[in-house]
Amino acid sequence: MRKPSRPALLIAALLAVTATGTTGAGISQATPALAAVTAVTDTATPAAGVADETPRQSTSFTADTTCAPIPAEDRADADGAVKACTRVQPASAAKSNTSSRQAAAPSPTASAITAAAADDPSGDGISTEFEPDADDPEPPAPSCTLTNPGQWTWSRTGGMCLRGVVVKYTLYNQQSVPIGTGEIAVNSTLATSYKSLDLKETISARLTSVSGDVKSLTVRMKVSCGAGCKTVTQQPWFATTLVPDQEVTGSTKYSGDAFAANTTRSSFRTSYAMYVTMPGTTPIDPNASWSSPAGGEIRCDKEQPRLRGCVIPTDDLPVLSYSRSHEKYGIVVPIYEEIMQRRGTDILHAVNQDQANTNRAATCTPFTNLYPGTSGADSCDEFPMASTEEGGQDGNLCAELTPQVVNNVWSAPATWPTRPTTGTETCLRLHITQRANSSAGGVLGSLRKYQRLIDGDPFRIEFTA
Incomplete structure (x- = not known):
């Protein structure tokens, strides 16, 4: 296993001694959820995917x-x-x-799945929460x-x-x-x-x-x-x-x-x-x-x-696993993690595609593209995901942030200075690249496909290094 890159170690050191960002204007790096962010720019770590299956019934x-x-x-x-x-x-x-x-x-691992590379190959970012990555491996046979x-x-x-x-x-x-x-x-x-x-x-x-x-x-x-x-x-x-x-x-x-x-x-x-x-x-x-x-x-x-x-549904819920160090979507994971901590649960519930479309519109419409002249430079990433019962919250009530890494330091300031965050929001609308958006959605798409998540199905979400 390769050692973390020098930028990753620098980020870890900075986060250990420094709280950056504007308190109240975004999500602060001083929170416990963000203290573990160490490798947003490190591409050596494995991609996140569907966690190994829990013990059999x-x-x-x-x-x-x-x-x-x-x-x-x-x-x-x-x-x-x-x-x-x-x-x-x-x-x-x-x-x-x-x-x-x-x-x-x-x-115990007969149906364990690991995503080789969470990414939307076509890059169109359309319905990625329902469209798994084409390069994800098939689950093993029983x-x-x-x-x-x-x-x-x-x-x-x-x-x-x-x-x-x-x-x-x-x-x-x-x-x-x-x-x-x-x-x-x-x-x-x-x-x-x-x-x-x-x-x-x-x-x-x-x-x-x-x-x-x-x-x-x-x-x-x-x-x-x-x-x-x-x-x-x-x-x-x-x-x-x-x-x-x-x-x-x-x-x-x-x-x-x-x-x-x-x-x-x-x-x-x-x-x-x-x-x-x-x-x-x-x-x-x-x-x-x-x-x-x-x-x-x-x-x-x-x-x-x-x-x-x-x-064959069981009480052992499917697990959606997101890695903070993933090269494509890792920049959003610390914010996801903090929102789930605020919600006080690690469980979400799937909805069908029609409801997901309604939820996405509720959170992301209207949405101001920060770079309208550059294809894929900005997109609306809603969390909790539109394809869950917990998604679809009024976008005006969600924290609107733009995660970024400047001089190897991660932060997520409020997108609009006139609309600072309160620190109590339980939903997000993020300004991120379409690549990162599609990649994060593709991980959920793989879980939905291989575990056959349908309307009402619960699943757990976890966050890894």
Whole structure:
């Protein structure tokens, strides 16, 4: 990592001993929010982007037992058994960890996103809070690692996993005495996408052990999903007979585009039915069934301007991260930070594009361009952002400032001497270059895209060095 540039160190030293700017006329560098500004001109530090995803949600799998009589015509093939029971249950941690194929939970960084360069490539600055940077990397695909056996685990963008669950099949004779058992390890990984309403799920079943009269088992599955979703591929595989240590794997597919009339989003759960029988006997309908957890409802929507997609909302909010040292937009971050401190919260809420346009006009109209003859030299940057519920405040009530660096010293004086700030404003309209404006907006645009922020969604904002 490169050391801070000499100008950056100079700024840090000056801020440590000097308070510049006019108190009451702008935002003073003497405030705690500004004391950490050290590298407005340093281009060596990484670009800010979407913060790493918070820890996954999880809940234990609920055990369930189903029993049914074996049809009389099949009892000969079942060695005289008269009843079969299946119990769906979590496997013990020790048992689940005996095989690398047997356990998984989403990786803590499966959907972490870092913006490589927050910038609006076209430079037009149009709707950047809804248009992510073209050079931002795609988020990684959902993945699972060996942990949390016997639990559902999921995250907003990393899909949902189930590992360490066993379907135990037991045969009983006429005296209700067990005469044979078989255990099937079931694993599933469901992937959501920020840019597609299609959801794909991989499911596997492995016969881990048998005893008594059970030598092999025939296994088939069906899946389904709730209102707002339609099942495209119901069966991951056709009926397959497994012997011990044999595994069958297949894929299913759902579509989250079954929106009710006059709606633009839907939330639903997925359900599973496993049919387990002795080879050659009639399937019991169903032999084992379960559903995804109520706390992990999948939400699909068509509310973003261009992309439709799905996430699994959780209480761990998406995080918008701004760097004070970013070469393009860093000059505005100290002011953003102070305004959020005045507001007493780090949470904002997304709104749709129509409301964002209304909010932007409320804060930035009318706006006097300081350099009307120079393209891109001045633009109105409103904060809180127009694309949030907290934006759209009357521009006459906001501090109107022009952040600048003069002789390596940062300041944000009031734009108009006749309109000094009071130091209590909770909104801003800033005079900054279109480049800085577009860059700051593009960071939010990336968060909105990859985390599928839609109308009403909360997110956190943080500020880094």
